[in-house]
Amino acid sequence: MALTTRRMIEENGNTVANRTPKEGRAIAFLYKNDDALTSIFELAGTKEDDMTASAAWTLASDPHFLQAFLDQFLDPVTLDHIEWDQIQILMQNYMPNKGITDLEVFQPDLFHIILEAKKGWVLPADSQLQHYSNRFSSQTVHRLVVLSECNERRFHKMFPDPFLGGIPLQYMSWESLYELAKEVHAKSKHKQKFWLQDFIHYVEKVVPMQQTDSNWVYVVSLSDDKPDGWDISWKDIVEKKNYYFHPTEGGGWPKNPPNYIAFRYDGQLQSIHHIDDYEVIDDFHPFIQEIPPGAINPHFLYTLGPPIYPPKIIKNGPSIRWANRAWCMLDTLLTSDTITEAREISVAR
Structure with missing residues (x-):
């Protein structure tokens, strides 16, 4: 007999309603090392590379999230010329004498963003970021972006110059990326909402943030x-x-x-x-x-x-x-x- 959303079954001689899982909810609680998992991203882990991978997957899965991300770093003229099906996202991209990047977002011949992601309040050293400077083409709009848990005051204290080797250097916190995901959630389609919600739950768990609505x-x-x-x-x-x-x-x-x-x-x-x-x-x-x-x-x-x-x-x-x-x-x-x-x-x- 096929399973329906609600069917009548016999239990202990009485007719009862079968309780089937509601759509969109987990069927059972899932634990890993006694820790309840609230996001599929937690299956990979909570280390720095795992956090970067969660951001990369969500950016690649939701065009609204990707657009909101690019709006933070690109000028209006560049944004107007984006061809969304030409954008590429690279993770852990190694090039000899040019380091290994955490995350790259680019459209050939238009723009190129290299993002260095850190877990905690750690910030990268100048020397680490300098490795990436010769990856950029002179024909593109380029940005170096640092993603960390620290606040902007700490970042600007360590990097007072908005340029590093002539490359514009910008900052984004994990909390800001989290807020972007929450902002675009209502615009996204059902499948995209799933990934956004999972990313939101994941960041809430792995990034220390003040719960401003808590009493x-x-x-x-x-x-x-x-x-x-x-x-x-x-x-x-x-x-x-x-x-x-x-x-x-x-x-x-x-x-x-x-x-x-x-x-x-x-x-x-x-x-x-x-x-x-x-x-x-x-x-x-x-x-x-x-x-x-x-x-x-x-x-x-x-x-x-x-x-x-x-x-x-x-x-x-x-x-x-x-x-x-x-x-x-x-x-x-x-x-x-x-x-x-x-x-x-x-x-x-």
């Missing part, structure tokens, strides 16, 4: 202590400098910057702040002069918005002790009698 608050403790050699306390870093920082990896710290952060000391909640901006730093001193210069492991540095003060005294409660950190929803944190209660209500939702 979860990360609650941390502050003290008057000054680490050896510092001329500023943890409390003053927040209340006088309007900053907070923590390692990007390890120690149970968030891998993605939260939308809100709250501070507690003296046994109670003191303030809640929106995180207005963030970046990854490898030295505290350029931002906080009271801390001596020196290389550190990568840290998220948060720029804090104005304080939101609790409307009443909100004590720590029994389960928030010492330097414990907690996640609470914003409304629970403002209405509960203790941080412990706010966390319990948030987790129960």
